[in-house]
Amino acid sequence: MASASERPPTQLPASDDAPSAFHVMAKPSGSICNIDCTYCFFLSKEALYPNDKHRMSDATLEAYIRQLLESHRTPQVTLAWQGGEPTLMKLDFFRRAVELTEKHRRSGQTVQHAFQTNGMLLDHDWCAFFKQHNFLIGLSVDGPRELHDTYRRDRRQQGTFDRVMQGWRHLRRHGVEFNILCTVNAANQDHGRAVYRFFRDELGAQWIQFIPIVERASAATLEVANQGWSDSPGRKRLLYTQTGNLVTERSVGSAQYGRFLVDIFEEWVRRDVGSIYVQLFDVTLEADFGRHLLCIHAPTCGQGMALEYNGDLYACDHFVEPGYRLGNIHATPMSKLAGSPQQRKFGQDKHDALTTQCRKCEVRSVCNGGCPKDRFALSRDGEPGHNYLCSGLELFFRHTRPAMRTMAQLLQHNRAPADVMALTAAQDARGGPYRPCPCGSGRKFRFCHGDKAPSSPFSGVRPEAAEPRQGRAIPAGTQEASD
Ligand code: SF4
Ligand code: SF4
Numbered sequence: 001m002a003s004a005s006e007r008p009p010t011q012l013p014a015s016d017d018a019p020s021a022f023h024v025m026a027k028p029s030g031s032i033c034n035i036d037c038t039y040c041f042f043l044s045k046e047a048l049y050p051n052d053k054h055r056m057s058d059a060t061l062e063a064y065i066r067q068l069l070e071s072h073r074t075p076q077v078t079l080a081w082q083g084g085e086p087t088l089m090k091l092d093f094f095r096r097a098v099e100l101t102e103k104h105r106r107s108g109q110t111v112q113h114a115f116q117t118n119g120m121l122l123d124h125d126w127c128a129f130f131k132q133h134n135f136l137i138g139l140s141v142d143g144p145r146e147l148h149d150t151y152r153r154d155r156r157q158q159g160t161f162d163r164v165m166q167g168w169r170h171l172r173r174h175g176v177e178f179n180i181l182c183t184v185n186a187a188n189q190d191h192g193r194a195v196y197r198f199f200r201d202e203l204g205a206q207w208i209q210f211i212p213i214v215e216r217a218s219a220a221t222l223e224v225a226n227q228g229w230s231d232s233p234g235r236k237r238l239l240y241t242q243t244g245n246l247v248t249e250r251s252v253g254s255a256q257y258g259r260f261l262v263d264i265f266e267e268w269v270r271r272d273v274g275s276i277y278v279q280l281f282d283v284t285l286e287a288d289f290g291r292h293l294l295c296i297h298a299p300t301c302g303q304g305m306a307l308e309y310n311g312d313l314y315a316c317d318h319f320v321e322p323g324y325r326l327g328n329i330h331a332t333p334m335s336k337l338a339g340s341p342q343q344r345k346f347g348q349d350k351h352d353a354l355t356t357q358c359r360k361c362e363v364r365s366v367c368n369g370g371c372p373k374d375r376f377a378l379s380r381d382g383e384p385g386h387n388y389l390c391s392g393l394e395l396f397f398r399h400t401r402p403a404m405r406t407m408a409q410l411l412q413h414n415r416a417p418a419d420v421m422a423l424t425a426a427q428d429a430r431g432g433p434y435r436p437c438p439c440g441s442g443r444k445f446r447f448c449h450g451d452k453a454p455s456s457p458f459s460g461v462r463p464e465a466a467e468p469r470q471g472r473a474i475p476a477g478t479q480e481a482s483d
Contacts, residue, residue, distance in 0.1 A: 006481070010357055016340035017304055017336075017340070017344075018071060018072055018335035018336065018338055019338055019339060020072070020073040020429070021072050021073065021074040021076065021077075022071075022072075022302075022303040022304070022305065022338045023080065023304040023305070024064075024068060024080065024304075024305050024306070024307050024313075025080045025082045025229065025304070025305070025306045025307065025418035026056075026064055026079070026080060026081055026082065026307045027079075027082055027083055027086075027306065027307060027308055027309055028055070028056035028061070028081065028083075028086055028089045028093060028309055029054055029055060029084045029085060029086060029088040029089050029309060030045070030049060030052075030054035030055075030083075030084055030085055030308055030309040031043055031044075031045035031046050031054070031083065031084045031320075032046060032054045032083070032084045032085070032088060032325045033083055033084045033085040033088075033118070034085050034088060034118070034120055034121065034154075034293065035085070035118055035120060035152065035155070035160055036153055036155045036157075036228075036230045037118075037151050037152045037153065038102060038151040038153065038228040038229075039151050039183065039185060039213045039215060039228075039229075039248070039250045039251075040229060040230075040248060040344070041215055041229045041240035041273055042083075042084065042240075042320075043229045043230050043231070043238045044238060045245070045321075047237065047239045047242070048221065048239065048308075048310075048320070048321075049308070049310065050161070050242060050320070052273070052310075054084070054309050055089065055309060056089070056309040056310075057310075058096065059330075060309070060310060060311045060329075060330070061093070061097060061100060061404070062104075063094065063311060063329050063330060064307060064329060064334075065079065065097065065100045065101055065104055065362050066100070066104045067329055067333055067334040067335065068218065068334060069101070069104045069105055069106060069109060069111070069134075070104070070106075070335075071333070071334055071335035071338070072109070075108055075109055075110060076109075076110050076111075077110070077111050077112070078107060078111075078112045079097070079101065079111060079112070079113050079114070079164060080113055080115075080116070081094070081097075081113065081114065081115045081116065082116045082317070083116070083122065083127075085117065085118055085119075085120075085121075085323065086115060086116070086117060087117055087121040087122070087126065088118075088121075088329070091125060091129055093124060094113075094115075094129065095129070096295050097113070098113070098133050101113075103253070105163045105391055112134070112136060113133060113134070113135045113136070114135070114136045114137075114138065115130070115135050115136070115137050115138065116137075116138040116140070116181065116464070117137060117138070117139060117140070117167070118139075118140050118160070118164065119139050119140065119141075119163070119164040119166075119167030119171075120151070120160060120163050120164060120167060120170060120208060121167070122166075122167030122168075122170045122171060123167075123170055124174075125171060126170070127170040127171055127173065127176050129177045130171075130174065131174045131175060131176050134177075135176070135177075136177050136178075136179070137171060137176055137177065137178040137179070138178070138179045138180075138181045138209070139164070139167070139168060139171065139178050139179070139180055140152070140164075140180065140181050140182075140183075141164060141168075141180055141181075141182060141183065141199070141203070142182055142183055142185070142187070142188055142195075143188045143194065143195035143198055143199075143458070144194065144195070144198045144202075144456065144458035144459055144460060145159065145161040145162075145193060145458065145459050146458050146459065147187055147188040147194075147195065147458065148160070148161045148164070149161050150185075150187035150188075151183075151185060151187060151250060152164075155230070165461050168203060168461075172204065178205070178207075179205070179207040179208065179209055180199045180203065180205040180207070180208045180209065181209045181211060182195060182199070182208065182209070182210050183210075183211050183212070183213045183328040184210050184211065184212045184213060184252045184260050185213040185250050185251065185252055186213075186249060186250050186251060186252060186253070187250075187309050187422075188260075189252045189253060189256040189257065189259075189260050190256065190259075190260075190331060190356035191260075191481075192259070192260035192261065192262075192263035192264045192266060193263050193267050193456075194456040194457065194458055195264075195448055196208070196263075196264040196268070196278075197267070197456055198456065198458065198460065200272065200276055200298075202460045202461050203217070203461070206275070206276055206277060207276075207277045207278075207279070208276065208278050208279070209278075209279040210239075210260075210261070210264075210278070210279070210280060211281075211372075212252045212257050212389060212392075213250060213251050213252050214247055214251050214252065214373070214374050214389065215240075215247055215248040215250060215251050216243060216244045216245070216246070216247060216373075216376060216389055217244045217246045217247065217248055218243065218244030218245070218246060219244075219246065221238055221244060222246050222248070224236050224237075224410070225238060225240075225248050226240055226248050226249050226250075237322070240321075241321045242319060242321070242373045243316065244376070245376040245377065245395055247388065252389075252392075253392075254388055254389050254390065254391045254392045255392055255395065256392065257389055257392035257396075258389075258391060258392030258393065258394070258395030258396045258399075259391075259392070259395065259440070260392075260418055261280065261392070261396040262395060262396055262399050262400075262439050262440065263398070263439055263441075264278065265278075265281065265399070265400055265403075265440065266437075266439040266449045267449060267453075268281065269403050269421065269424050270421060270424055270425070270428075270449065271421065273407070273417055273418040273420055273421050274416060274417065274418030275418075279285075279293075279294065280294075280396075281400075283297055284297075284366050284397065284404055285404050285407055285408060285417065286399060287365060287366040288366075288404060288405070288407065288408040289411075292368075295371075296370055296371045297366060297368050297370065297374045298350075299318070299350070299351050299365055299368050300347045300348055300350050300351045300370060301346075301347045301350045301371075301372075302315065302316075302343050302344065302346045302347020302350070303338070303347065304316055304317070305317075305326070305337075305338065305343070306319075306320050307461060308320065310328070311328045311329045311330045312325055312327075312328050313325070313326045313327060313328065313329055313337050313338075314326065315332060315342075315343055315346045316346070318371070318372075318373045319346075319373070324346070326338075326340060326342060326343055327340075328394045349372065350368075350369070350372050352366075353372065354368075354369045355369075355375075355379040355381075355383045355386045356379065356381060356383060357379035357380050357381060357386060357390075358379075358386070361394070362398070363393075363394060363397035363398055363401070366397050367393050367394070369387055370387040370389055370390070370393055371387075374387050374388045374389050375387050375388070376388055377390065387474075399440070402420050403424070406420050406423060407420050431445065432445075433445055433446035433450055433451070434446060437449050437450070
């Protein structure tokens, strides 16, 4: 990239109410996608803009980049591209985005492009471009073929696994940095370790993010919601909104979500600390130091907005619906919308609307009640507005607490958190191979997370020769990418 130092620094008219930094997920092709994942309720957002092309114009692209860079008073800015499927915009659109970034980047500002994709269209040209401009790619994969293809299908209802693996091979060949973004859903929820090992051992992933699928519905909408969100002839289509206190049959169970994470954690804490980065594990450890890397488990939120292709800005990627539209960046500067009373209230409500159970919860400092979109269940006392995922979150945060505390103490003594693996091995040796496995499965340790751990029942891929992995941290976003 050309140096920005040739240009005079632009000082910014940040309004007093504007946050010094915030995160925006731009959807240059709106919610339009080239595949048809059954659980993807984002597909239904097409109905917000009927009869339109859903393609970001050059004027909106420039307004977005200029305003985002101008409104940041921090030296690092992330430009996050998402969808729908952003590769539908073609490469020239992103060449132009890079050009505009250089044009508007202020002296001393560094910009990271983050790009979430289903991988279907990735080829030599895309990956050479990503490598050249240091894009960080999020690749959506739900596990081995049998699990991935359950819901990640194309319009002809064919599984997409082989085509995604083709894209992954291009990423590897070009040495592009990638994170795996995996949804946790009804199909893969009981296979945490097999999914994790597939990413680690077969895809060579170093950074992994898990996103629970929670699709809300009401008694009136459940039947239609269970059929999916795409626009199929003869099928009634709903606009997904965060309403209703039921979930579709594809949604992850609450306890299953917790067990899925615990299953992976027990593997990770024995062999992968310091070499594989699972976003929620990092988030949990950092919370011990009062740092909240992810909006979902921060006390408040509201600094992770979504930008539609036409410049409409919404409170959050999960709330792209009429009541949460903040305005349009062509009419009102983005910084003003980000600091608006409406958006501040949205973020503060995350804290203020906690149930009594959450307020009294032992793991509240790391959980913080989870995402407001998932708060549609009853608490143990019958209070509404409690997190549907609570039992799983509580299980995970309680279970990992001792090891997380050990890692925090190691860090405080300038030691590597990876030393926890030796301590865990010593503990395992003391407990012996035939004690109950600490993951809570009910099986003997040796045959669960011990040395006779079962191998994956699923098929794999044959990785071709690829560039070696290089170290770079997942940028600390305020908003996880959607699927
Ligand atoms: S994902 Fe949830 S926690 Fe994060 S900004 Fe949106 S509503 Fe808030
Ligand atoms: S674990 Fe449950 S009760 Fe505790 S803070 Fe999280 S959602 Fe609330």
